[in-house]
Amino acid sequence: MKKILIFLSIFTFGIIVESIACTSAIITGKITPDGRPLLWKHRDTGEDNNRIQFFKGKKYDFLGLVNSPDTSGIVWAGTNSAGFSIINTASYNLKEDDLKNMDMEGVLMFEALSQCKNLEDFEKFLNNRKKPLRVEANFGVIDAEGGAAYYEVNNQKFTKVDANDPKIAPEGYLIYTNFSYTGRMNEGMGYIRFRTASDIISKQAPFCNITPQWIFNNLSRSFYHSLLGIDLLKPEFSPEKGTGWAIDQDFIPRKISTASIVFQGIKKGENPEMTIMWTILGYPPAGIAFPLWVKAGDNQPSVMVKSTTSNNAFACDQALRLKNLTFSLKRGNGSKYMNFNLIYNSKNGGYMSRTINADSSIFLLFERNIEKWRVNGLNLHELFELNKQAENIVIKTYSSI
Numbered sequence: 001m002k003k004i005l006i007f008l009s010i011f012t013f014g015i016i017v018e019s020i021a022c023t024s025a026i027i028t029g030k031i032t033p034d035g036r037p038l039l040w041k042h043r044d045t046g047e048d049n050n051r052i053q054f055f056k057g058k059k060y061d062f063l064g065l066v067n068s069p070d071t072s073g074i075v076w077a078g079t080n081s082a083g084f085s086i087i088n089t090a091s092y093n094l095k096e097d098d099l100k101n102m103d104m105e106g107v108l109m110f111e112a113l114s115q116c117k118n119l120e121d122f123e124k125f126l127n128n129r130k131k132p133l134r135v136e137a138n139f140g141v142i143d144a145e146g147g148a149a150y151y152e153v154n155n156q157k158f159t160k161v162d163a164n165d166p167k168i169a170p171e172g173y174l175i176y177t178n179f180s181y182t183g184r185m186n187e188g189m190g191y192i193r194f195r196t197a198s199d200i201i202s203k204q205a206p207f208c209n210i211t212p213q214w215i216f217n218n219l220s221r222s223f224y225h226s227l228l229g230i231d232l233l234k235p236e237f238s239p240e241k242g243t244g245w246a247i248d249q250d251f252i253p254r255k256i257s258t259a260s261i262v263f264q265g266i267k268k269g270e271n272p273e274m275t276i277m278w279t280i281l282g283y284p285p286a287g288i289a290f291p292l293w294v295k296a297g298d299n300q301p302s303v304m305v306k307s308t309t310s311n312n313a314f315a316c317d318q319a320l321r322l323k324n325l326t327f328s329l330k331r332g333n334g335s336k337y338m339n340f341n342l343i344y345n346s347k348n349g350g351y352m353s354r355t356i357n358a359d360s361s362i363f364l365l366f367e368r369n370i371e372k373w374r375v376n377g378l379n380l381h382e383l384f385e386l387n388k389q390a391e392n393i394v395i396k397t398y399s400s401i
Helices: 002-017 105-115 117-127 191-207 210-221 314-326 350-376 380-399
Strands: 021-027 040-044 052-057 062-067 076-081 086-092 135-144 148-153 158-161 173-176 245-247 257-264 274-280 289-293 337-339
Touching: 002 052, 021 135, 021 148, 021 191, 021 210, 021 274, 040 086, 040 135, 040 210, 052 105, 052 245, 052 289, 052 337, 076 105, 076 257, 086 105, 086 257, 105 117, 105 135, 117 135, 117 148, 117 158, 191 210, 210 257, 210 274, 210 350, 274 314, 289 350, 314 380, 350 380
Parallel strands: none
Antiparallel strands: 021 040, 021 173, 040 257, 052 062, 062 076, 076 086, 086 135, 135 148, 148 158, 245 337, 257 274, 274 289
């Protein structure tokens, strides 16, 4: 009963303060079918418009997820030409001072991508960086040398949590939401989402077959709620039995979800250029996954980057169009409710069934070439041709909804 009361207090408090939050995981090569690590970030924030941008760094070029209104200097997830990939989740139980003007995580990640090759570089970067760091966050990192860890960071110090240490991650993965393990007990946020992700991953981990596609379909688009014990995608809990509307609270995908990214790393000895940034822009149930490579430079897929008419990306705009239909109530508490029948239903499947089908087509389209490129190197001519085909899948899918 005490645990339930704690969770309920977090559930209620989360309505007020959890405006910037994320769900994330490091999946080591121990439980992936090909032995390559995965770094996942499901981004929740108040800025709906996200896009991809390529940057020329001090030492390494990199791709970053950025807020569309931003010009430069801030990224919210990214990977560089050395195969160094980084994400963050906000933490709410690490800060040991009353310093204001925080939220510098995006700047820190931008600069780390520009100059870090591996976990060792990142640790030196944190140690040498001017204090206070003006962050309270968990940073997830994988590199091209097999490194995989979270760093719990506040204004003055950091703690490394090594995903490859069997004593720390005996099942081959780590999950982080919006609290830190070394922070103050029973503070922080995201405990319900943490339990939800833990329930889902723990059931799949023994099969050692977790892939980027599995993560998108089973986590980024999951409507399982660990505290309530319901799954809106199952007939017995379907909102179709009632009005079709459901409360949007503490699922992994929420109204404030704006992107979902899985960085697929490499095996030791492989070319770092084959690190893949699988990216869904916009509300993940309404988004479509697209693979991205740093080596493509400024020639990234047109649907994922700044369009010719605005700072926004086409893929994000379309996902937001569907999200806005789903969350159409504006008066009073209406914004906390979703028309779930639009997302998923037994009659026409809802729009999520079409985005999943589009995902499947894109994964299949790239699958054979990815295996070839891992042996022979990334062929840009072939990549650009595949990008055109994948862009058509994205455009046709959204035009049909």
